[in-house]
Structure formats: C-alpha cells, structure tokens
Amino acid sequence: MSKLLIVSPSPHVHSDDSTQKIMYRVVLAMIPALAWSVFVFGLDALRVTIIAVLACLAFEFLIQKYLIKVKPTVTDGSALITGILLAFNVPSNIPWWIIVIGSLAAIGIGKLSFGGLGHNIFNPALVGRVFMLISFPVQMTSWPVNRQSGIDAVTSATPLGIIKEGISNGTPISEISQSLPSTFELFWGGIGGSLGEISAVLLVIGGLYMLYKKVITWHIPVSILATVGVIAGIFWMVNPAIYINPLYHILTGGLMLGAIFMATDMVSSPMNPKGQVIYGVGIGVITISIRLFGAYPEGISFAILIMNAVTPLINYYVKPVRFGGK
Amino acid sequence: MLKTFKLGGVHPPENKLSADKEIQVLPLPKSVFIPVAQHIGAPATPTVKRGDEVKVGQVIAKSSSFVSTNIHSSVSGKVKKVDFSEDSSGYPKQGVFIDVAGDEWIDEIDRSEELAREFDIDGAEIIKKIQEAGIVGLGGATFPTHVKLVPPKGMKAEVLLINGVECEPYLTSDHRLMLEKADEILVGIQLLMKALNVEKAVIGIENNKPNAIQLLSEKTKNYKGILVQPLKVKYPQGGEKQLIKAVTGKEVPSGGLPIAVGAVVSNVGTAFAVYEAVQKNKPLFERVVTITGKGVSQPSNFKVRIGTSTSELVESAGGLPESTGKVISGGPMMGRAIASLEVPVTKGTSGILIMKEEESKRKDYIACIRCSRCVSVCPMGLEPYLLMTLSQKQIFDRAENDRVMDCIECGSCSYTCPSDRPLLDYIRFGKGKVGQIIRSKKK
Numbered sequence: 046m047s048k049l050l051i052v053s054p055s056p057h058v059h060s061d062d063s064t065q066k067i068m069y070r071v072v073l074a075m076i077p078a079l080a081w082s083v084f085v086f087g088l089d090a091l092r093v094t095i096i097a098v099l100a101c102l103a104f105e106f107l108i109q110k111y112l113i114k115v116k117p118t119v120t121d122g123s124a125l126i127t128g129i130l131l132a133f134n135v136p137s138n139i140p141w142w143i144i145v146i147g148s149l150a151a152i153g154i155g156k157l158s159f160g161g162l163g164h165n166i167f168n169p170a171l172v173g174r175v176f177m178l179i180s181f182p183v184q185m186t187s188w189p190v191n192r193q194s195g196i197d198a199v200t201s202a203t204p205l206g207i208i209k210e211g212i213s214n215g216t217p218i219s220e221i222s223q224s225l226p227s228t229f230e231l232f233w234g235g236i237g238g239s240l241g242e243i244s245a246v247l248l249v250i251g252g253l254y255m256l257y258k259k260v261i262t263w264h265i266p267v268s269i270l271a272t273v274g275v276i277a278g279i280f281w282m283v284n285p286a287i288y289i290n291p292l293y294h295i296l297t298g299g300l301m302l303g304a305i306f307m308a309t310d311m312v313s314s315p316m317n318p319k320g321q322v323i324y325g326v327g328i329g330v331i332t333i334s335i336r337l338f339g340a341y342p343e344g345i346s347f348a349i350l351i352m353n354a355v356t357p358l359i360n361y362y363v364k365p366v367r368f369g370g371k
Numbered sequence: 372m373l374k375t376f377k378l379g380g381v382h383p384p385e386n387k388l389s390a391d392k393e394i395q396v397l398p399l400p401k402s403v404f405i406p407v408a409q410h411i412g413a414p415a416t417p418t419v420k421r422g423d424e425v426k427v428g429q430v431i432a433k434s435s436s437f438v439s440t441n442i443h444s445s446v447s448g449k450v451k452k453v454d455f456s457e458d459s460s461g462y463p464k465q466g467v468f469i470d471v472a473g474d475e476w477i478d479e480i481d482r483s484e485e486l487a488r489e490f491d492i493d494g495a496e497i498i499k500k501i502q503e504a505g506i507v508g509l510g511g512a513t514f515p516t517h518v519k520l521v522p523p524k525g526m527k528a529e530v531l532l533i534n535g536v537e538c539e540p541y542l543t544s545d546h547r548l549m550l551e552k553a554d555e556i557l558v559g560i561q562l563l564m565k566a567l568n569v570e571k572a573v574i575g576i577e578n579n580k581p582n583a584i585q586l587l588s589e590k591t592k593n594y595k596g597i598l599v600q601p602l603k604v605k606y607p608q609g610g611e612k613q614l615i616k617a618v619t620g621k622e623v624p625s626g627g628l629p630i631a632v633g634a635v636v637s638n639v640g641t642a643f644a645v646y647e648a649v650q651k652n653k654p655l656f657e658r659v660v661t662i663t664g665k666g667v668s669q670p671s672n673f674k675v676r677i678g679t680s681t682s683e684l685v686e687s688a689g690g691l692p693e694s695t696g697k698v699i700s701g702g703p704m705m706g707r708a709i710a711s712l713e714v715p716v717t718k719g720t721s722g723i724l725i726m727k728e729e730e731s732k733r734k735d736y737i738a739c740i741r742c743s744r745c746v747s748v749c750p751m752g753l754e755p756y757l758l759m760t761l762s763q764k765q766i767f768d769r770a771e772n773d774r775v776m777d778c779i780e781c782g783s784c785s786y787t788c789p790s791d792r793p794l795l796d797y798i799r800f801g802k803g804k805v806g807q808i809i810r811s812k813k814k
Contacts, residue, residue: 050697050708050710050711050712051696053697054796054799055705055706056703056704056785056786057697057704057706057730058383058704059734059785059786060383063789063791064737064789064790121737161738162740163740163741164738311741311743316741316754317747317754364754364773365753365754367625367753367777368625368750368751368752368777369624369627
C-alpha cells in the first residue's frame with residue numbers, strides 16, 4: 046500500500062471552539078460598557094482604553110520576546126482583555142504614564158512572572174489596578190463627572206465615597222442620600238466613576254451574553270451579588286440610620302464589574318461549581334466588610350485578589366460531584 | 372418522557388451519513404484472518420492447523436478459561452496458516468488464516484430467514500449456547516456475554532438494559548439492525564431475560580433515531596416485560612454506567628460492576644446474536660459494520676464475515692478516497708486509528724470511519740486557561756485537567772485518590788478542550804501506571 050495512514054489515540058474529533066474564541070467573546074461582552082463610557086466621558090475614555098490595550102500588548106510581546114525568550118502569544122486575546130479591564134478600573138482623566146505603569150504591573154508582575162497565560166494566580170488587571178491605587182491614590186480616586194448627570198463640576202466623589210465620608214462625619218443616611226444619585230441612575234449609568242463600572246445594566250447585558258455563550262457560569266457572579274445583598278440587607282434592617290439599603294450596595298462601585306468580569310476570570314477562579322460558590326461568597330463577605338468597616342470606600346478589588354490566593358486551596362479540597370458517590 | 376444521564380456529556384456533530392442505508396451482505400472475501408483474541412479475557416487456543424479443511428461455523432479456536440470465548444470460522448476453505456498479524460490494536464496477534472473456497476456451512480445451523488419466536492429452554496442451557504456460540508458484547512467492549520449472565524454470588528439482576536443508544540457519531544450499525552431485525556432482537560432480549568431470570572428489560576434509544584423508537588415501541592406490545600425508553604441525545608450515553616443512570620437513575624459505585632445496582636447491560640447487536648445462537652444454532656461469525664466518512668462515496672452498512680480485511684470493506688463502499696488521512700476502527704470518539712488496511716473485522720468492529728486528511732491532524736496545544744470545561748463535561752465527575760498534570764508529573768498516588776481509575780476514556784475532555792490539550796492521552800498513561808501499581812500491591 047502506497048498511502049501511509051495517520052495514527053493517533055482517540056478522540057479523533059474536536060469541538061471547533063478555541064481559547065482565542067473564548068477570549069474574543071469576553072471582549073465582545075465588554076463592548077457595551079466600553080461604548081457607554083466613551084459616550085459619557087468622551088474621547089478621554091477611548092484614549093485611556095487604547096493606551097491600556099497597546100501597553101499591555103506591547104509589554105507582553107517585549108517581555109516574552111526579549112526577557113524570557115519564548116514565542117510571544119499576544120494574539121491569544123488575553124492581553125487585550127487585561128488592557129480593557131485595566132482601563133475599566135481607572136478614571137478617564139488619569140495621566141497616560143500611570144496607565145502604562147499599571148499595564149507593566151499587570152502583565153509583567155501579574156501575569157508573566159507566574160509563567161504567562163493560565164499560570165497566574167491573581168487576575169492581572171486587578172494586580173495592575175491595585176498597584177496603581179496604592180502608588181497613585183490621588184489620581185486614581187478623582188473622578189470626572191458624568192456628562193449626562195448635568196452637574197456642573199470637574200470632579201466628583203463616587204457614591205460609596207460620599208457615604209463613607211458622610212458616615213465617618215456622623216451624618217445620618219437620610220441626609221447623605223440627598224447628595225447621592227438615585228438607584229435608577231446607578232442602574233443605567235448616570236453616575237461618575239471608573240470607566241467601566243458606571244452602568245450596571247450594560248455590565249449585566251455583557252454578563253448574560255457570556256452566560257449564553259457558556260464563557261462563564263452563574264455561580265460566581267450570583268453568589269457574590271447575593272452575599273453582598275444579604276449582608277448589606279441585614280445591617281440595613283438593623284439600623285437604617287447609618288447603613289444604606291442593599292440595592293444601593295449592589296449597584297454602586299465596581300461590584301457589578303468585579304462580579305461579572307473580574308472574579309469570573311477563568312485562570313484565577315475555582316474549577317467546579319461548589320468551589321466557585323465558596324469563592325463567590327468569600328468575595329462577597331470581604332467586599333462588604335471593607336465597604337462597611339474598612340478604610341477604603343470600595344473593596345471588591347482586594348476581595349477578589351484575596352480569594353484568588355485561596356483558589357488553589359479551594360481546588361485542592363473541593364472536588365466536583367463524582368459519579369457513583371464518594 | 373425523555374431521559375438522560377446527569378453529569379457531564381458533550382454533543383459532537385452526529386454525522387449519521389449511513390442511517391438510511393439498508394444492511395447489505397458483503398461479498399465473500401478471498402481470504403480471512405481470524406484473530407483468536409477478539410474479546411476481553413484470555414485468548415482462545417487454536418484447534419486447527421495448516422492444511423485443515425474448515426466449514427462456516429466450525430470452531431477453530433477453543434475458549435481457554437471462563438473469561439474467554441470460542442472462535443468460529445466465518446468461511447469455508449483451507450487453513451493457510453496459524454500465525455501472527457496486526458489487528459486494530461496495532462500489535463501482532465495470533466490468528467487463523469483461511470483461503471476461502473465455496474460457502475459450506477456446518478449442518479447444525481438453521482439458515483432460514485423465518486422468525487423463530489417460540490422457545491422452550493431453561494436459563495442454564497441458554498447461557499451454555501451463548502458460551503458455545505462465542506458471543507461477546509458487540510457494542511465494542513467485547514466482554515464475553517456468558518460471563519455477564521452469571522452474576523457473582525450474592526448478587527441478583529433485577530433489570531436487563533438493552534443498549535440501542537449508538538451515541539458514537541457516524542455509526543449506524545445498531546440503528547439499522549433495530550429497524551431491520553426488530554423481532555429477532557426482541558426474541559433475543561427474551562432469551563437474555565430468561566437466562567438472567569429477570570422480569571423486566573428496557574431498551575434505551577436516543578431520540579435521533581425516532582423510527583427505531585417507534586418501531587420497537589410498537590413491537591414491544593407483543594413482548595411481555597420489554598419497554599422502550601427514548602433518551603435525549605448526549606454523548607457518552609452508550610457508556611454502560613451512563614445508560615444505567617439515564618434509565619434507572621442509579622449510579623454504579625466507583626470500581627463496581629453494573630450488577631451492584633441490579634442491572635445487566637447488553638447491546639442490541641448482542642441480543643440479535645443471542646437470538647441467532649439459540650434459535651438458529653448459529654455461532655457468532657458475522658456482524659453488521661458501518662463504513663462511513665465524509666469522503667466516502669457510498670457510506671453503507673454491511674453484514675460482514677469476521678476476519679474480512681478492512682480493505683475489502685473499503686472497496687465495497689467505493690474505494691479509499693484520495694483525501695484519506697486516517698482510518699478508524701470504531702467511532703470518532705473512542706475508535707482506534709489503524710495503521711494498515713489489512714486489519715481484519717473482528718467481533719468488536721462496529722464501524723470503519725474514514726477521515727479526510729484535514730480532519731485527521733491534531734492542532735498544537737496551548738496553555739490550559741483553567742476554563743473548567745473538561746470538569747463540567749466529564750461524565751464521571753473527574754477533573755481531567757488535574758489528572759493530566761498528575762500523570763505528566765507522575766504523581767500517581769494523588770491521581771489514584773482523584774479517581775483516575777474511574778475514567779471511562781470517552782474522550783469528552785479532549786474533545787471539548789479549547790486549548791486542544793491531549794487530556795485523555797495523559798490520563799490513559801496515568802491510568803495504566805496506577806493500574807500497575809494497584810496490581811503489584813495486591814500480589
């Protein structure tokens with residue numbers, strides 16, 4: 046016989062899905078929130094996003110090619126996601142060089158120092174964000190106002206910042222509320238804040254798309270939001286004079302962004318539904334604890350990073366449901 | 372109501388190209404190579420030698436232990452030699468080469484096509500006839516059927532499950548058999564029920580074969596205790612444990628046999644073979660084989676004599692296409708790629724799948740992004756990503772604790788991995804090593 050046959054072990058067919066396709070689905074899911082931020086903050090938002098993406102891609106390429114000398118994997122889409130998420134986590138008026146430093150921290154420290162895609166323990170974008178927050182606290186927390194809100198000012202504090210400040214001055218919630226945007230404004234995105242966190246509804250739409258495309262499962266976002274809601278609800282019921290209602294907690298700050306896009310990062314979250322729920326509840330508890338009792342007004346970034354560190358432990362102890370019982 | 376198993380599963384494209392092609396009889400080959408090990412267990416011992424004249428149905432190798440089975444000649448003619456040649460495993464195996472002359476059958480076989488519905492025979496005799504006829508599980512596992520029919524001491528079968536799932540893409544041999552030999556299969560099921568002393572049998576069929584479900588549902592009205600259970604399409608539903616779960620809701624415990632939950636599973640092809648063995652005195656020397664693939668000009672279902680070379684089958688389906696890259700014995704998910712077309716059809720060959728060159732090559736794999744899809748599709752609730760790493764790093768004690776031996780090698784993990792990682796390749800390696808360690812501990 047002239048023709049040589051190819052021999053390999055089974056299975057001999059493969060689904061047509063790929064890691065790259067998954068990555069681009071995540072990017073697609075972020076487009077609505079990104080578009081809204083450009084609409085709200087103008088070209089500044091676009092500028093920040095482009096700088097973040099280009100910096101992330103460039104650092105990934107340069108470090109892989111010249112420092113660790115492996116074949117660059119910039120086309121896999123993961124650095125693109127890190128770039129957009131990084132931009133989502135900063136104010137639109139941030140100086141360009143801070144973004145570049147943040148990108149270096151995200152890609153260099155957060156990702157490549159652990160061995161690149163799939164090996165990083167922490168979500169790279171959050172490593173970058175926290176690096177910037179600690180290094181440049183002033184620039185990272187002065188937000189330009191939402192052009193849709195009609196307030197005539199250059200910068201404004203976030204709702205969570207106003208609450209934290211008010212409560213520490215002993216002002217009751219009923220009084221603070223007058224200077225806060227309504228729940229409805231929070232929902233559709235008529236508030237100030239970081240690029241990607243302002244419109245809860247658009248983040249949810251992105252999340253539903255990822256859910257439909259099976260990029261994520263419901264376990265992580267739902268358990269985070271439910272935990273925050275329940276704990277905030279208990280405090281609110283006990284003393285509504287100093288605690289704001291749970292819906293406000295769910296809709297403000299980076300909670301939606303974190304729960305839907307950051308905590309669900311495949312690489313740094315647990316591998317089975319049981320583990321994912323434990324992880325989500327953990328993030329919820331830490332987030333609300335920081336918000337209610339911590340020094341920072343917002344705690345989702347730290348909460349996710351802390352639970353990222355716990356993920357290997359969860360994977361070690363929490364096993365999926367086995368066929369045939371224990 | 373449609374049922375299915377709960378954990379995991381995938382939906383590979385079905386590609387049942389030959390589903391409406393009637394079973395044709397393949398022309399007699401000029402020569403055959405009949406391996407003496409076509410089943411799980413000890414190889415049979417050849418009882419013929421060079422120069423012997425043999426008839427169709429004559430025993431040419433004798434069962435050598437309880438978990439073993441007789442091998443019969445599928446043709447009449449002269450034994451050319453008893454020698455080694457490659458089978459679908461790729462290893463040389465002992466077998467009997469026969470040059471075909473005429474088609475003379477042993478006298479005991481009833482060659483009429485008439486349905487023989489009545490029987491008056493007790494269970495033990497049925498099992499004896501099945502054993503003598505060399506019947507093995509024809510779904511592909513080739514476990515000797517007579518062994519399954521004798522439950523270990525203290526265990527009792529409650530229900531007989533008949534596997535008409537055919538969840539492997541492309542394959543249609545069971546589907547065609549159900550359509551064309553429904554009554555024979557049902558009589559075979561009654562015989563198996565009698566042998567097992569059970570009152571109930573359920574035929575599981577996936578609902579991508581509505582005509583088979585309809586026909587058998589209609590016919591089972593005339594057969595007491597036999598039901599048809601339509602199943603939602605999901606691979607690997609034809610896996611024994613998955614089928615039991617889907618139909619009865621019970622899970623076979625880790626490391627246990629189906630009988631632990633009172634179930635015995637047999638394939639529809641096996642039930643048909645049992646019918647022929649008991650009612651027609653016909654040993655297992657031919658079976659239905661699907662020959663298919665996207666490049667194949669005439670995807671077909673053939674009744675093939677055991678020992679016929681793959682190349683003869685390929686010729687009858689229009690020849691080997693120019694585009695061929697890989698030839699698989701079995702389906703695309705669990706079948707074996709064969710290196711030579713000289714490999715014979717054996718009792719476990721349910722199909723020959725010819726894949727185009729562009730379908731045949733694997734992509735280079737990239738890093739695991741821990742998407743956990745392998746975990747969610749694993750029908751045994753294992754963590755393939757972890758078992759692959761543990762096997763690669765040769766940490767076999769942890770692999771054993773994480774139940775690597777439960778893997779049924781269905782390939783769902785490798786199929787679904789977006790990074791194209793060869794999960795099952797490494798898990799198989801780990802399974803082999805862990806198996807060795809367990810056996811050496813027992814000694």
